[in-house]
Amino acid sequence: MKTSNIIFFERKFPSANMILIKDQLPILIDTGFGSDTKETEQLMKEAGVSPEELHLIVNTHYHSDHVGGNFHLQKNYGVKIAAHKWDADLINGCDPEACCADWLDQPVEPYRVDKKLKDNDEINTGSKTLKVLHTPGHTLGHISLYEPEEEILISGDLFHKNDIGWLNIFREGVASIQRSIESLDRLSMLRIGQAYSGHGPQIENPLAAIDAARNRYEKWLTMPEKISWHAIKRIFSFTLIIKNGLAKEEIDNYLLKCGWFQDFARYSFKHQPEEFIQILLDEMIRSGAASWHNNHLIAVTLHQAPQKKWMSKNIKPRDWKPQDFLT
Template sequence: MSRPWPSSALRVIERGWLSSNQLLCLDEEGATVVDTGYVTDGAETLRLIDAARDGRPLRRIVNTHLHSDHAGGNALLQAHHGCAIWIPPGEHEAVAAWDEDRLSYRATSQLCPRFHADHVFQPHDTLHLGGEDWTALPAQGHDHAMVMLWCDRLGVLASADALWQKSFGVIFPELAGVSGFAEQAATLDLIASLDPAWVIPGHGAPFDDVAPSLAAARSRLQWLQDEPQRHTDHALKVLLAFKLLEVRRMTHDDLRAVVQASHAAMPGVRAHLGDDVAALSASLADQLVRSGVALWQEGALVASR
């Protein structure tokens, strides 16, 4: 049985596949939202936040990292509410110049409307959210610029994509040819040392039985590390499935364009999966069909959910 939810000032909006969750933190001055989902879900994000903020003004967005499924609603929410956007360091120059290569949107064929960051917070800074103090903890692995938010008093960790109930996010640095597995292992060790009562993940429902999730994450990480090609193959399937959910239908040319963009931008992809982009995209598409994510219809791949 679950333990009681730690605070009525914390509201989790659990989303589907394209968008990250939103953590809404309410206090007397207004509301802060942690992460804003994917751009194509923007109208829904606005509506869900409106329903959860109890009439309080949305004053601030805090991003754990700037992947398109976590920051894709920033521009819309800022335009609508005039709220400030706080981001962790690491990519603030790329945001200021809106460098889509450095911000990963080009390599992943994902969309993220340009936004302006108002404040860069630092690792180990204390953020006041929902009447509590939260520490921004560096969480390398999935994205070396990512942070988690830790509320020691409540024992609550907003883990972003470092730990989900059954897994964790793709280790993007490895795709870029940079070490990421060891950093992810260290992040899992950090989470274990915090001994959280609750984890609010970037995707999926909050959970309070953290040890089995950590054990599963560690064993999966070891399995990927043992044969890194497994990770690269999984990562490209994730990217294709994500794009398919966004656009719903992809021709062979569309599929090749997505795989080509990752292949061109990610040395880890070239190293593990070879240079035959056409064969690679055909094989990935077949794997998506076999796993039930997609089906062929009139010569195009369509999302099956």
Template sequence: MTSLTVTLPIGVAVLERGWLSSNNVVLSGAPGEPTTLVDSGYCTHGPQTVALVRRHLAGRRLHTVINTHLHSDHCGGNALLQSAFGARVAIPPGEAEAATQWDMSRLSYEATGQRCERFKVDKVVAPGDVFDIAGRYWQVLAAPGHDPHSIMLFSPEEQLLISADALWQNGFGVVFPEIEGETAFREVRATLDLIAALDSTVVIPGHGSPFRDVEAALERAYRRLESFEASPDKHGWYAGKALAKFHLLEVQQEPLDEMLRWLADTPYFQLIHTRYFRGINYASWSQRIIEELQKSRAVTVSNGVVFNT
């Protein structure tokens, strides 16, 4: 659906999705002109994505899908959109070789316990590129932090930023390089500083509604970052709960023992535990993730089954 809280420029529309899928941003011109889609959602939502896009195209041609980064919730619909519309897929350069070869050891899907159907890489979009999409210029900006290869799109004319997971109205995405043992909080700060310097009046995030109060959102993001910098284990809990919740969003319900087994077998949870919680027994830590989700009412546990709520 298109967000009703912010009036967007003509030719820019947001198909706002639930948290299993990222938002889809439609950039279109006059009837008959090709349309560009930014990010394509998760693979299990693929048929819904195709239906939403087809309805919004209203006879236009979907020419290109641009991915801000290659996390499964942002590019999982690529393959189906290529099949349904013949769309070309453009991705940031950092993982272009891995995606072209579909090298699962370098892509994040197995490590996070998520899925993505293989798609064809047609083009690379790199920071510094400028595109004329439907009569409006968009700058491609580097946005490392959440993902080292992530990009944002900025329209100076409209002071409009497509921020992906670099800035939400209430925070930003898990800083995955930190989980892998790299120092990436400084990249998060640099990206937030870049967003602040753009003087955007509207931000379209990867999740949640478009918003205007960019200064307040940045203030909240800086506070969250400072909290993570001061106590990195807080980021560990954030990451563990976010990835576990994503899994429940996909499966909806799962026997508790099976979910605990999934947590034990999924490589990213092993990384999180090693990085932040090696002093805690792994089984106890896994159980606590579910307990923390239950405490925040993100899941319900009943009769030995974990339910998404």
């Protein structure tokens, strides 16, 4: 394969992966978690692009691990941000549902979407053109990006090399699984030599990964409880990552305050939330998603916990103010 100026950065949680298009008009696709902005800048500089040179940031979707660096890059360097129009309207309206931040209890610093994208839009990087593909499922405003010359796909969290994006039936709708399948079917029609997803390594055999993802989703159509288990374990693991674990004595009170936990307990698993706490903890341990260390529940997946000082800000879109967007 010829040398590409599409540079892929595989990152540890809580940040999502990042892709830099090093061209006349440099573009950064996704910006990681908010606590990792210094690393985000350093990765770009090591690749030969300084933050002030960025022409545009493109977000595949608005979850905190993909948009967390937006605030820093927009406020300090005036970088424009592009996202699907459905995400953009929620973000720019400071809607409490933006980024699902309240429901997920994940901090996101304020940013503004400058360029609203829709299906089949094109993004010019100088010598390349990225095609915007609306691929809902993981979120309603989820997009993928396709570069036809090198046959490269940037798939966000629709599918990964050995996993699929978790589905939020409470915020994205119960049809999110059908949307995911339709999005995968659309991508399967493309000539794809290489794919980069939001988590995990690059995907050398994208069509095989798409087929595996589709098969898994189709099985879930008849086993909806698996959708919920897949989602809740990933949400709780991410919580344990950004909080650097939870002490045993604080877990009950914390979970009972979370919208995601209440919804999954009551509506997916038909339990009172108080009853479901131990069921979730047992499954986290059984599946290897978490383990106990000195009476603290810790996420097992490779990660680097955010600094307590950064997490103490606890900023959500309901806290955003218009002046936050001034640069």
